[in-house]
Amino acid sequence: MLLKAFTYSLNNPTKEILYQPTSSAVKYKAKSWIDVFGARGAKALGSVFTNAFSDSLPKLVNGGSLVSIVIGIYLVFNARYMGKTFDEYIDSGRVVGEDSDVPETKFVELAQNQNQDEDTSCGIPDADKKEPCIANV
Numbered sequence: 001m002l003l004k005a006f007t008y009s010l011n012n013p014t015k016e017i018l019y020q021p022t023s024s025a026v027k028y029k030a031k032s033w034i035d036v037f038g039a040r041g042a043k044a045l046g047s048v049f050t051n052a053f054s055d056s057l058p059k060l061v062n063g064g065s066l067v068s069i070v071i072g073i074y075l076v077f078n079a080r081y082m083g084k085t086f087d088e089y090i091d092s093g094r095v096v097g098e099d100s101d102v103p104e105t106k107f108v109e110l111a112q113n114q115n116q117d118e119d120t121s122c123g124i125p126d127a128d129k130k131e132p133c134i135a136n137v
Contacts, residue, residue, distance in 0.1 A: 023097030
């Protein structure tokens, strides 16, 4: 119950704050990855270590503690680096995902050109088209 309370009161708002210097496309992709693959992958990795050290309680405590310490040290350095980067982006006004080399309109043009060749609509057929609707085939 405490873990769920900390998740909703501390972890989720913190994650939302970190999305401030990102474009909407990057925010959507990052949130999807973190919520689906990141969270479930972390739980699966925890289960792998629990099963690997489940032979005896001392092995589980010692092995699990070692793994937790190594991951904790990595997270401290990662949080420090990301905090500095976050502060730099907020101070400079930089938005991650908006300064790409290819403008977003290029992607829209490419998608429109690709869809011109393939008509998959099931609306009223043109008089000169005698092909059946793909969805009805």
